[in-house]
Amino acid sequence: MTETKTPEITLETEGAKGRYVATVDGFEETGELTFSKVNDGLIIADHTGVPDSMRGLGVAKALVERLVADARQKSVKIMPLCPYVNAQRQKHPEWADVFQV
Numbered sequence: 590m591t592e593t594k595t596p597e598i599t600l601e602t603e604g605a606k607g608r609y610v611a612t613v614d615g616f617e618e619t620g621e622l623t624f625s626k627v628n629d630g631l632i633i634a635d636h637t638g639v640p641d642s643m644r645g646l647g648v649a650k651a652l653v654e655r656l657v658a659d660a661r662q663k664s665v666k667i668m669p670l671c672p673y674v675n676a677q678r679q680k681h682p683e684w685a686d687v688f689q690v
Contacts, residue, residue, distance in 0.1 A: 594614055594646060596612065607624050607625075607626065607632075608621050609652050611639075613643060618640040620638060620639035620643055621652070622637045622638075623635045623637075631665065631666050631667075632666075632668070633668045634669050635671055636671050637673040639652075649673055653674055656674070657681075666687060669688060675690075
């Protein structure tokens with residue numbers, strides 16, 4: 590039986606830029622989702638990247654889920670320029686309240 594590894598996600602911000610960083614026990618590399626703050630009510634999800642070594646662990650989806658949860662909590666809309674974030678938006682109609690498209 591394989592043990593599922595849950596990513597730990599932290600938020601880093603500097604000025605109008607930010608990123609969520611995902612680490613998984615046993616992996617040196619990290620995954621990330623970067624964003625830019627347009628104003629107090631809107632952020633642009635720019636890029637999601639996960640190293641090949643972490644593919645299939647659900648890291649990218651966990652990053653988007655954290656982005657959505659934080660956007661809801663802060664009453665912020667997300668503009669999904671990142672193709673992965675946009676694809677996840679389309680798969681999850683229950684997230685429509687936080688996306689601006």
